[in-house]
Amino acid sequence: MSDCIFCAIVEGTGPAHIVYSDDDVVAFLDISPVTSGHTLVVPRRHSSGLADLDPAIGGKVFAVGQRIAAAMRSGAIGADGVNLAMNDGRAAFQSVFHSHLHVVPRHTGDKVSFVKGFLTRRARDLETVAASLREAVESQP
Numbered sequence: 001m002s003d004c005i006f007c008a009i010v011e012g013t014g015p016a017h018i019v020y021s022d023d024d025v026v027a028f029l030d031i032s033p034v035t036s037g038h039t040l041v042v043p044r045r046h047s048s049g050l051a052d053l054d055p056a057i058g059g060k061v062f063a064v065g066q067r068i069a070a071a072m073r074s075g076a077i078g079a080d081g082v083n084l085a086m087n088d089g090r091a092a093f094q095s096v097f098h099s100h101l102h103v104v105p106r107h108t109g110d111k112v113s114f115v116k117g118f119l120t121r122r123a124r125d126l127e128t129v130a131a132s133l134r135e136a137v138e139s140q141p
């Protein structure tokens with residue numbers, strides 16, 4: 001879709017810190033992370049939400065989310081847990097209407113309120129975080 005920021009990232013015309021990509025799915029760091037390493041997994045083919053997301057592609061998005069979650073635990077991020085979320089519709093906090101899965105690393109006692117975190121967040125050293133996470137994803141089986 002021509003005016004979609006995530007389509008631009010998928011096509012390589014929009015800036016992003018890419019963590020993973022394959023024929024169907026691209027994953028990149030969220031520009032305003034809830035926690036450091038917060039990643040978005042998106043289908044290459046535009047769909048706006050759950051209703052128009054091909055379930056087979058949704059399965060691939062989820063599988064990549066699992067792989068990134070494992071890398072967040074095993075790699076330098078050293079996550080103790082991970083939140084996966086897909087916000088579907090404005091009432092559910094969706095703000096970018098290209099389907100995406102949030103993968104948010106968590107640490108014991110981090111005191112992040114997942115819902116409040118979506119409202120109060122700041123950018124961190126995205127390039128360093130992306131490089132470290134890419135390495136951890138690549139070393140996943």
Ligand code: AMP
Binds near residue numbers: 087
């Ligand atoms: P949602 O509110 O579930 O639609 O999530 C949209 C997410 O996209 C938010 O967490 C934003 O911080 C993030 N976001 C918006 N624009 C960009 C961008 N250009 N690159 C990376 N993440 C973005």
Ligand code: ZN
Binds near residue numbers: 001004005006008097
């Ligand atoms: Zn799009």
